[in-house]
Amino acid sequence: MDPVHIIGAGVSGLGAAHYLAKRGIPSVIHETGSHVGGRAACIRQGAHAFEIGGKNFSSAWPRFNALLDEFGITEFEDQHPGFHIVLRDKLVALEKSKTLTGDLRLASALGPRGALQFRNFLTYARQNADRLNYSSGLIEEVERRWDHATIDRHFTARLNEGPLRLFSIIMGGAEPSELHPSLMMLFASGFGKGSHHAVAGGIGRFHDSLAAGKTIRFGARVTRIKLFDGHVSGIEVQDETGTRMEPVRRVISAVPAHVLRQLIDLPAYGRVAFDRLRYYPLALVNAVYDAPVFRDGVHSIMFEPGAPLGHCSANRLHSPHHVRYTLSGKAARDILDRSDAELVRIAEQTFSKRLPISAKRLQVHVARHPGGICGYAPYFTAVKRDILRAVDGIHGFEIAGDYLEGHTMEGCLTSADLAVQRLVTAPSQSSAAAA
Ligand SMILES: Cc1cc2nc3c(=O)[nH]c(=O)nc-3n(C[C@H](O)[C@H](O)[C@H](O)COP(=O)(O)OP(=O)(O)OC[C@H]3O[C@@H](n4cnc5c(N)ncnc54)[C@H](O)[C@@H]3O)c2cc1C
CATH class of the missing domain: 1.10.405 (Guanine Nucleotide Dissociation Inhibitor; domain 1)
Known part of the structure; x- marks a missing residue:
C-alpha cells in the first residue's frame, strides 16, 4: 500500500502517523528539523532534558491519556498549585x-x-x-x-x-x-x-513512544504541495541532497497554518480564512542553576505588561533550580531577533527585579517559536468551516494542527485523528467523478 506522506513531526504529525498505523496504513513523515516534538519537543543536553514548549496535560483529555496508557507511561509530576502575578508592582498570589x-x-x-x-x-x-x-x-x-x-x-x-x-x-x-x-x-x-500533570522525566518519553516504528525523514523540508486536476500529485522536498519532486497521492499537513499557507494553492476564500489566523511568536529559555532560584512559596510568576518576560516558572514543582523563562507578549516580540545570549541576559535581569538570582547558571537552552503557542482567529468556527471546505475540495489532502480542534496537545491529537478519518473515508477521485 502507498504510504501517506505527513509534513511535520510535531504532536499533530506523530499523532497522524499513529492513527494511520492503527488502521494498518503506512506513513512517511517529512520533518525539516533534526528531532521530533516540534513546539512540544524535549531536547537532551548533557544530563538535562529541556522541554522547549508544551508539556502539561489534563487527566480529563481522552486521547492524550489513552496514549499514555498504551505506552505504559504512568509516572507524572504535579503542576504548580498557583501563580504569582505582578499586579501594581506587587507579587500577588493566585491559588x-x-x-x-x-x-x-x-x-x-x-x-x-x-x-x-x-x-x-x-x-x-x-x-x-x-x-x-x-x-x-x-x-x-x-x-x-x-x-x-x-x-x-x-x-x-x-x-x-x-x-x-x-x-x-x-x-x-x-x-x-x-x-x-x-x-x-x-x-x-x-x-x-481534571488534574494537571507533566510526564516524569520529560514529555520526550511521550514523543519517543509515538515515533517508535514510524518512518521519519529528518532534515527534509517540504517546500511545495503539487496539485493536478484537484488531486495531490506530488511534494517538493528539500534536503541535504538538493531539491526534488516526489510523486505522492495522499498528504496530511501537520505544520502550523502560517507554514501551510505558503505550500499549497487554495481557492480565494480558503486563502482569506488562513490569513485570518494569527500566531504570536515567542522564545523559551530553559536554564539550570546550581541552587534554587524559586523560593518562599513562589513557583511561577507572570510579569507586568511592558516587561519582556511574559511568564516564568520552575520547570517542575520540585525543581526550583530549573527555570523556564518565556519571552512572550508585545514587548517580547520586539526583541526576539536578538542573540541567544542577549535573550538570556534580558530574561534573568527582568526576573531578578522580582526574585533576585544569586545562583550560578550551569546550562542554558534557547528555543524560538515563530508559531508561538497556537494559531487563532476570532469567530474561529466560521474561519474553520472555510478552511475545511477549501481543503475538502482537494483529493488526497488533509490537515491536522494546533489551529483546528483546540490549542493543546489534546487538540492536536484530535485534529490528527479526524484528519485520518477524513482521509480514509473520502471517496477516491475516480468514484467521485463517476458520481
Ligand atoms: C511555550 C509553549 C508552551 C506550551 N504549553 C503547552 C502545555 O503545557 N500543554 C499543551 O497541551 N500544549 C502546550 N503548548 C502548545 C503545544 O505545544 C502545541 O499545540 C503543539 O506542540 C503543536 O504541535 P503541532 O504538531 O501542531 O505543531 P508543531 O509542534 O509546530 O510541529 C510542526 C512540525 O513541522 C515541522 N515543519 C515546519 N515546516 C516544515 C516543512 N516545510 N517541512 C517539514 N517539516 C516542517 C516543524 O519543524 C515541527 O517539528 C505550548 C506551546 C508552547 C510554544
Missing part, C-alpha cells in the same frame, strides 16, 4: 484551588467588580467545560456573544492586567488586547477540567 471558592487577597487586588467578573467567567467555563470545544457548537454561541471585541474591552482594567492576562500570556503568548473571549473561554474550560 488555583481558591479562585472559585473566593480568595480575599485576590478580591482585594482585583476590586469587587473585577473579582465578580472573574468568578462568573470561570464558573461559566467550568460548568460548560464539556461543550466548549470546536465540535459541540457552544463555542460558536460564545463567539457570537463576545468576539466583537478583544478581551480587554470586556473586563475591568485590573482583571486585564492580572488573571486574564495570565491566561492570554501563558496560553496564547499574547496580550488581552490581541485576543478575543472565545479563545480565553476555550483555555479556561480545557485546562479547567
